[in-house]
Amino acid sequence: MILVGGASLRLGMAPPRKIAQTDAQLPAPCRKLRFEAVDYIVCTIDMQRLDIQMSLNDEAGKPYRSLKRHDAIMAQKFRRPILSMNAGMYHEDVSAVGLLVEHGRETHPIELADGEGNFFLKPNGVFSVGNDGTAAISESSAYAAVPRNAAFATQSGPMLVINGALHPRFEPDGASRFIRNGVGVRDPNTVVLAISRQPVSFGSFARLFRNELDCPNALYFDGVVSAMTNGTEHVIGGGYPAGPILSVFEK
16 A cells, blocks of 8 residues: 555545644744645755755664654754654555665665556656755656765655646646645755645645745655654644655754
8 A cells, every 4th residue: 555645545534733823833944824825834944054864764674653753763863853744655564655765875766667646646756965965856767867966865746846837737726635745946955845734736736836935846745644843743744654754954
C-alpha cells in the first residue's frame, strides 16, 4: 500500500488537525498567509543562514514514524530543529516511495515507473540540497539523467509548478481537496515550504506557489497526512505516521 495524498482506503476520515492559534507558536521563518480563501502557514528558508536535511530512519535503522520523535532524537543527539515537515510519500512499512538521499548517501533509488496515485501523476520531481548548500527542484527523469551532487534529496509527486507553468493535469479548482503541503524553490538560496490549514485543491495550491510565493518550480509532498512541528510540538497534523522528514536547522 502507498499513502498518496489521502488516497489510501485505510486512512478513512482525517482526524482533527492541531492548528496554531498565535504567531508565537510558529517557527521563526514562518508566517500565516491567506490565498484564494484558504489559510496557510508559509516558511521562507534562507539557505545561506539555515540548513535543510532529509531523514527517514534513526541511528538503529528504524523509521522515526513521527515528527515529534524525530525532533526529540535530533535534540538529544545533534541539535533541535527549527521546524520539521513530512517530505514525501511512503509505503505501508513507512519506507520511501521514491528517491531519498541522506547525508550524501542514496538510501532509496529514484522511481521512474508509471503507476496510480498522486506520486505517479507525472511530471513528478525531486527536491534536492547540494553539497554547496543550494536547493533545486528537478523533474524526476531530468534528475536521473544528470543527478546533482546532492547532500539531501527526496522525490515526490506531482510537481505543482514546472518552470513557471502549472502542472498540465490540474483543473483550475478541482473537487479533490485535502490538507496539503509542499516545497518551492524561489532561487538556489531560497526555499519556501507551505502547508494548508484547510482542504485545498491541487490547482489553487499550485497557484499559491507560482503567483503568491514567486516559485518557478514547486513540488507536492502529500495530503491528509501533512504535518509540521515547531521543533517541539505539532503546529498542524500529527495524526498519521511520517515517512521521509524534512527538517530545518540553524547553521
